[in-house]
Amino acid sequence: MEFSLLGPIAVTTGSAELSLGPAKRRSVLALLLLQPNTTVPLEQLIDSLWEDEPPEHARTVVQGHVSRLRATLAEGGAEAYGIELATHGSAYLLRLPEELIDAHRFGELVALARPEAAPADAVPLLREALGLWRGPALTGTVTSPPFAAAAHALEERRLTAVEALGRAHGALGEHEQAAAVLYSAAVNHPLREGLIAGLMRALFHTGRQSDALEWFHRTRRLLNEELGVDPGERLRGAYEDILRAEAAGGARPAGGARGKDGTSGGTSSGGGRTGASGDGRSATGSGARPVDGAKRAPVQGSAETDEARGDAGAPGTDGTRQETAAGGRGGSGSGRSGAPPRLLPRPPARFLGREDQLAALTTVLTDGTTGESPLAVVAGPAGVGKTACAVQWAHLYAGSFPDGQLFADLRGFGEGDEAPPAEILGDFLLALGTPPERVPSSAQAASALFRSLVAERRLLVVLDNARSSAQVRPLLPGGPHCATVVTSRSRLDGLVATDWARPVGIQTLGHEEGAALLGAMLGPDRVAEDPAAARELVDLCDGLPLALRAAAAQLTARPRWRLARLAAALRDERRRLALLSAEDTGIAAALRMSVARLSADDARLLSALATSADGHLNASLAAALAGYDPERTQDGLDRLTEMHLVDEEATDVYTISTLTQLFARDERGEGGESDTGGTGDGS
Template identity: 35%
Template sequence: MKYRILGPLDVSIRGHQLVLKGVRGPTFLASLLVNVGRVVSIERIVSTLWSDEPPATAWHQVLNLASGMRRALERAGAPGTLSRTQGGYRISVDPETIDVVQFDTLAVTARRLVADGRPDAAVAAFDEALVLWRGPALSGLRGSLVDSAAQTIEERRRVVIEERAEAQLTLGRYEEVINSARALLTEEPYRQRAAGLLMRALHHCGRTPEALEVYGEVRSRLVDQLGLEPGADLRSVHKSVLEPVKSETVRSSSRITVRVPAELPADASGFVGRSDLLAEVGTGSALIVGQAGVGKTALAVHWGHLHRERFPDGQLYVDLRGYHRDVPVSPCEALARFLRALGVDDGSVPAGVESATALYRSLLSDRRILVVLDNAGSAEQVRPLLPSGTGARALITSRMTLSGLVAREGVRLTFLDPLSHEESQRLLTGLVGAERIRADPDAARQLVELCGRLPLALRIAAANLIGDPALRLGDHVLALRSNRLAALAIDGDPEATLEYAFTLSYQRLTEPQRHLFRRLALLARADFTVGAVSAMTGEPELVTARLLQQLQRSNLIERRGTGSFRIHDLMRAFAHSKLANRDVVASGLTRDDPRSLTVSLP
């Protein structure tokens, strides 16, 4: 008799297959075989055969199955194999007639050969054990006993594959290890021992960048999906692979020339205020968040210039174009730029993001350097670019509240509001000159408020005044009152407009978010509640609250309190410009109605 469960269940006598009739007969026999020599209670058999509610006749059906199975085995020449005991059944066969027992015996032999220092013989024994497999254990069968046993047996197969790979590494059979370890990782993406074996084999083959990519991919899966860091063994493999790379890269003049990058853009002229935020940003890696035009980049760059002496090893800068008409900068592209700026030649820049990240962080590990990641569109775009050394600092700017960076990377979150009226006056005076402001101080005050105290709007207005010395502040105020968005633009530079800056945020919204944003133009006040917006749109408050929260995370509106929000005056004007005709019609108004752009709500 031969009983095979390393694949579909197969029973044969002297080379002839025993046909097991019925749906539950094979599962019944498999439940006994995986517990060979032990009694399996009828209760466990019933729960295996009927995973849901068993029928009232379940026990009787088990008795019939057992009786039929016993007769079949006796006719095949195996009398007394299946026996009834108190409360259950037991199958008594020579364990060596079951393929999984043969597998375990060969695995024990192979391990003994490894311990004796005979890896070649051990690999042969492991191979002999794995040849017994014809597919997934007990494939095609279902039930609690069978499923549990199959999982346990499959795990034993994976362990044997890993042990064989260890022996193959000793023999220098790296390609074989690469193939088997990759197959294991396809089955179980979180399998750290397989990942370590694959990394070691790739490293020995001279494919170290690929080995580092494997570590990065496995680590990302563990952290993102399980919230776990790699274990000590895998971290040790990573270190053993990375250290030679770091040492060779840093010390070999043919691959790297140590450079001190100075990539910060020019400091914003006439920068004013923000003293409290400048102090807050200086306490650690920070994420500066705010609406378009509020001065996020100016704050980050100004802080960098103020504290250049704290970073003698340089300053790196990249515009990630998270909000831009062009394609965003990928992490791999940004890493390549940084590595070149740090002195790595083109031929030595790794192609994969994980290996590039590993090299980038190793180069920064002992350096005091500032990294400015401007205009980020997502946390995923930023994570590979964050330095890990204690002397390195990152400043990130974004229109989105990238809470994942705060939660996982411990980045400090800093919200940026418009300037105060006094700061706005100082900025405008510094740009256009005190004499022009003194000529019409009332118009200057009005201009500041019409610009919403946004630095970008103030700088655009100042540029128009500087470009036309004959233009009086009062005339510019009149133009702003007529159409603020149109007046806050610079002729010949389509990107130097407030509307362009706002549009980049608007385009990132989903259609439901855009629709609600446009409808905010119908409100009579800049301050509003969830209930007011819900009453206007006819949507449930829960749906409305969720959409408003999404707009707030995109910094198109700001939260004022529980269930209360506010939209900036200029952002509200932008919502007016985007208001589609269908939104007005849906509100019950017409374009000729004097209320067509405002709806007063309690």
Template identity: 40%
Template sequence: MRVNLLGPVELVSAGGEAVRVGAAKRRTVLAALALELNRVVSGDRLLALVWDGAPPPQAKAALQGHIAQLRKVLDDGVSLVTRAPGYVLTGDRDAVDVFRFEDLIAAAREADDEAAAAQLTSALRLWRGPVLADVPADQLREAVSARLEELRLVAVQDLASRLFRLDRAGEAVSGLREAVDGHPLREPLVARLVLALHRTGRQAEALELFHRTREQLAEELGVDPGPELREAYQAVLAGDAPPPSPPPSPPAPVERPTAVPAQLPREHRGFVGRDAELCALEEALTGQDSAIGLLVGPAGVGKTALALRWAHRAAGDFPDGQLFVNLRGFDETEPLDPRAALVGFLRALGLSDSQIAADLEDQAAQYRSLLAGRRVLVVLDNARSAEQVRPLLPGSSRCLVLVTSRHLLDDLVVTEGATSLQVQTLPEQNAEDLLAAALGRQRIEQEPEAVAELVELCDRLPLALRIAGARLASRPRWTVQSLVDELRDEQGRLSGLSLEAGRGVHAALAVSYRELPEAAARLLRRLGLHPGTDLDSYTAAALMDINVVTARTHLRTLAYANLLHESMPDRYSRHDLVRLFTHQLAATDSEADNAEATSRLLDYYLHVADAARAHLSDHVRPFAPPAHRPASSPELSSHAAALEWFTLEEANLGLALDIAQGGGQHQRTWQLALCLDAFHFRRGNRLDRLALCRIGLSAARELGDAHAEATFLLRLGSTLADMGRIEEAVRACTDAARLASGDRHLELAALANLGYCLMADGRLDEAQERITEALELAREVGDTRSQASGLNNLANVLLAKDRPEEALRHATEALGLFGSVAPTKAHTATLHTVGAANQRLGRLDEALESYRAGLALAERLGDRYQEALCHRAIGDVLEQQESAEAALPHWVSALRLYRDLRLADADDLARRLDPTPLHPNPLHPAPR
């Protein structure tokens, strides 16, 4: 079976019969896969090619349908295989006419005139029209048509030259005439047709063709005919028609150069690690036709060093030479013009300056012609854009290209099928090895802790590590610790990682910054005001005071330039040295602008955190709208969404709280503290809750806000009670009840918390009185959730009084009330209480059922404290029912949660699991 692409897309059976492919999109899929024969084409790239870069929502399903239909019609040695991350069409090169055409052209160059004429004629007969004539995908067609059309025209010219020498000029006329009709200003073609007409006795036609071409050249290009066409004209006038000499201008074939270029620079001394990246390059590029490798990463990450290490290893596989050029895409000077790069390559391939064409397209054609059929490795270092790279891509399928860039260069992935590899910073051990290469292993081993810290201060970035190593190597009396002490100061770290000549991390980042569009550059400066290491597009929008769609565009621009990297969908992070660089950039804006942006940032976090806590806490009273209400914010429509947002933003919210507190912004401080407390309450983190309550309480008192003060006293009381500090807890809740006077809901919360604290202190009668008062008040104000919580608290008091039957009745009533409201932490606690009452009554199956229901709800709500309690209780029941072995997995889970939450219960459970401290236990790691 054959796939024909040189014209309309055709599928032909082994018997020569046309096989119906079907829809235009299906023909496009077949063409895209056939052009990458025996190479995997990712699903994303196929979608981009088939739908011209804009696949609709249903495109993935449609693509899978086309793949399934193609598999039904493919046979006889051509098959379509699913292979991560996409699909591959497998078969011999002869199965696709494009590759048959290329192979015949390559074979003709090595053959004598008779054989070459036959091979070139066979190659040209494969053409049935324009490449991919019936394929609607412009991107796919444009990516291959220019190269193949160039090869076709070179073949027509070469065939004519061969036929002239065989005295068969008449056979060349029709092919030349068709080619000239399509390219009337291509002088090498016209010159050959003039000579072919003359040799077949049609001098008048030959002269008319020359004069017509001369007029067109003058009208359209403003030039006279070149030397080759003028020589052909003179030959007609003289009645002589010698075979044409090879023309100096493209795209006539050029003789194989006698010299084999070997332009690879020496490898970087002290290269370390990168085994995974080298293996990935080997797997992606070795043995592949027309392979293009793309190494992308931030400034100073070692892309060039990695490219040269792989290129030197692979050089033996490219006997026709290795070409290298630094495209200077991110130097202080202007990027290298592709024309200059091509001139250098053409000289290296054997052309003299007089033979090199003047314009870019003709130079690229010469370059492709010289490399056709040859096996050459081309390394394009420090590329700025796909446009800079594209003219330097060989046409030969036997050549391999390796590109390095700070930019992602997605265009090359989509249109040229490049394989992209992100180059990350070095692992810790490799980073230390790099320092050892500069300083010697002995000096490194003398200060292991200082070396480890230096590695992190350098962000494990090879450029920074090399500079640090060079500074220490030139100062033998310095200790590593002395440089660490200098670099700890964030204000001077970037200057400390720079060389006297001005080269270094700051200079490298500055070049990337200067090349940014203005809006993206402004966002990078604004990021200097953000205290964290990562953020989403909504946060960026708040900093810039723009909508989220525009913010996403700017963030993608920064990620494209490798100043940020997308750590997860719509979330971007930055390396620490980039963070310090953005701090310096932010200082170039006015203080007023920066203060306004910081206020917007704090109000954004406060606005979304307030919306999120509404899903995590009972009786939430929304804050008044902030002064800077964000234009865009994430939709948190569920408990799970709110918990996920808090989890992602926990560190940023803590840093925002630091900014508010440090700036004396008491209102924002207590409000942010309250929102974070809601999250930590749900997660069961007692120590963090304690710190937050104290911060919020202090800010509320500074403001003289009695309501806020009472709110934090209540939260402080319950947290202290959970930590076993009962006397302090009772005092805090008593003070809260006093301040809450007049606010029924706050009074209700104060009574409930006071009852809880008294119960924890063993003052069960007083606790029952306060809880009963709270329960009555909840019924009075119609608060269902508080009624249910009150009943559960009452049940726990009754359990403590050893009255499990009454406790079970109250807890069951509470469950009924919880069934009418959205599930909360109190609902999970009540399921635990029902389990405890049943367990006390000896109803172990019922107890286990309640505990397991409580565990499932706690996991769904992200309540790790209740998860721990339920795991512990399930283990206890299983021990009673079966054995300690059955209980062990649940006890282990409970212990891990206790330790994560830093609860005193951990020690008790650990002793139960391993009562003999002398014996090692997997839950108790041996001390180091």
């Protein structure tokens, strides 16, 4: 159920609008909504409904309207939404979650927007706020002075938001958009000097100096003729700045935000990180405090080995409450009133080793010297243990992020479609305490709200199984005390280029680490009785933790088998992929998801490379095998390397693993595998 004040007075449930009746009944509802969860005296209702002397039966009329409103709300299912229209003596109280009122949501979105400090985030927030307006406020109420005053106060807040949106566009160098936003408002409010000043600056930045100056002279005449006053400081300041800039040869006026035209001012680089550093990242130089928090837990001797599954508002002039930037009264939008979110999966079982990778993550993610939000990308082939490494580190250092830890599977390499950013952002906002009704519908607005809510928090975000940089950028927090770790089979070079992500590569296990993993899964005695077979199993599994875990599952189910017996079975290349599967997880299923993301050309190239005798080749041999020209082959090899389906060991020296060869030899990826389905934890 939603209540509308920003336009015609309305109550909607789903797609249906409740019938509210005549103007006075709508006016009673509007006055109660302007003062939600507050007792409104009957006398105040009477004074607001009748401009002149009220009739003798006024009390009875108001009581009748309240009774009909109560019945209408009940028919619409008000109780399910926590809504109650109660009588308290000679007063009435409309009790409801205030986020159901569009004026309340408007105030919260505007309060969160910071047009100068974070213009890229402010634009979608302010657009979302202004999009709540469906016409003049309080349309359909009586025309008495109290309602006129309340409507005027709401309109003032709308115009303030329009001015802020113009400033945000200007700070981004989007002066045409700023002029378009401000123009219609300026036409309808020709005496609002701040609005005119903003429009003048926007017009000047677009090269329309004469139009900018004409707006000044027109407004000056109107002020003199209608009010008998001269222009105020803001309007005069804009005019004088333009004149000085013209005298200086067309330079942009001081005080006007500049951006994409190559002058100073914040720019944005996709993720909403603003500043003057030229790469879209914050350049405040404020020196954010390092992520320290709890004492760091020691890195345990582990080999990772598989991918883990593993009332602050003051009354406004219109009777509504002004909201705080933290998300409204009582912190209902900020999530600070509840426990911090703890969304990490459980720690990976039998995690071993990976000391170098864990240390690298610590170096990247706890660096508080840059004043920026650190970002690490853990990349590697399918089944190598990227998720488990990231989740293990996140658990070890959870105490360094007391405001919570967020986790999301982006499904970049899964059976279905990848997770859209709007879906993940919705989950994050709910976890941070945002009521469902206040989660923006657009991904851009949700991203801006997310960054605004966490700007001052010490939060860890783990984004697992990402397909592309574009999928990740809307999910990045902007606060200098937040840290993000992304896992992907792709290198995500785009994040390195635009967001200064630090890559943390993760490789297959050597003989000792692989044997240690088998020992952790099967018991050290079982491995110690046949160390040569253990080494062979590591080789047959290409050192992939996921494959080794599947092999350990086979041996666990067959306690009488020696390791040598499984090794002998795995030597049969026709059976190997099937044996390295365990119910809903397996190396074949993981590889299938990688190959499914390839273009047809790259998939054919991979199949051609799989025919190589020993898995070692150069670009010339690859071109001969695929029948491609050299340029097409090199581009394909680069993409396969980025996806970790092929390794470039040295310049023009490429290798393809045995398991990838076995999978790719069948064009559809079915040779020798069982019907495992799903990727399990082998992303």
